[in-house]
Amino acid sequence: MQRLHFFQRHRPRSSALRMRGFSLIEVMVTVGILGVLAALAGPSFQPLIDKWRVQQAIENMKTTIYYARSEAIKRGGRIGIQKNANGNDCTQAGTKEEWGCGWFVFADTNDNGTWQKDEEILQTTPALTKINVIHNGGGANIKVNRYGKLGSLNAKGFFFNPDSTGVASSATRSLCMSAGGRIRIVEEIPCPKK
Numbered sequence: 001m002q003r004l005h006f007f008q009r010h011r012p013r014s015s016a017l018r019m020r021g022f023s024l025i026e027v028m029v030t031v032g033i034l035g036v037l038a039a040l041a042g043p044s045f046q047p048l049i050d051k052w053r054v055q056q057a058i059e060n061m062k063t064t065i066y067y068a069r070s071e072a073i074k075r076g077g078r079i080g081i082q083k084n085a086n087g088n089d090c091t092q093a094g095t096k097e098e099w100g101c102g103w104f105v106f107a108d109t110n111d112n113g114t115w116q117k118d119e120e121i122l123q124t125t126p127a128l129t130k131i132n133v134i135h136n137g138g139g140a141n142i143k144v145n146r147y148g149k150l151g152s153l154n155a156k157g158f159f160f161n162p163d164s165t166g167v168a169s170s171a172t173r174s175l176c177m178s179a180g181g182r183i184r185i186v187e188e189i190p191c192p193k194k
Helices: 002-010 024-075
Strands: 079-083 103-107 121-125 131-135 139-146 158-162 173-177 183-186
Touching: 002 024, 024 079, 024 103, 024 121, 024 131, 024 139, 024 158, 024 183
Parallel strands: none
Antiparallel strands: 079 103, 079 139, 103 121, 131 158, 158 173, 173 183
């Protein structure tokens, strides 16, 4: 009997056994504070995201140029690069200079510089997200000769900028190519003549 009395005296209180959780008000306040902090921090990341997108687009174009040049040397010329036209939810190729809907490398069997349905597509680059790609002073096609030289790209190049802010963005860059084929990335628009 004494034992029973011992357990009754030292039994923990029922309120001490309950685990305290979060109330709905506390959760709502926390979510609200996190939302405000995210809204304040979000715009400061936009320039970083823009620079990353521009850099990715430049790397895509460089890869295309290197590939087209190597194929032209291997095949004795007759290689072309052509922009994709507007369509399939892309509207960044309204003029012949706008290449924002992507581009492709093709075997230019008739050597006219324009892709025909019977010519093989060797490589494609899809539309770019929120990036403008402008072939400065150029057209919708680029011919690559047997020596790997790109006909209409020399001294003109491409420039890349975020769709939202345009050429005034600090992320804007130009891809320039010398007559010898050296590619360089500069912050100037258009490419400086050297």
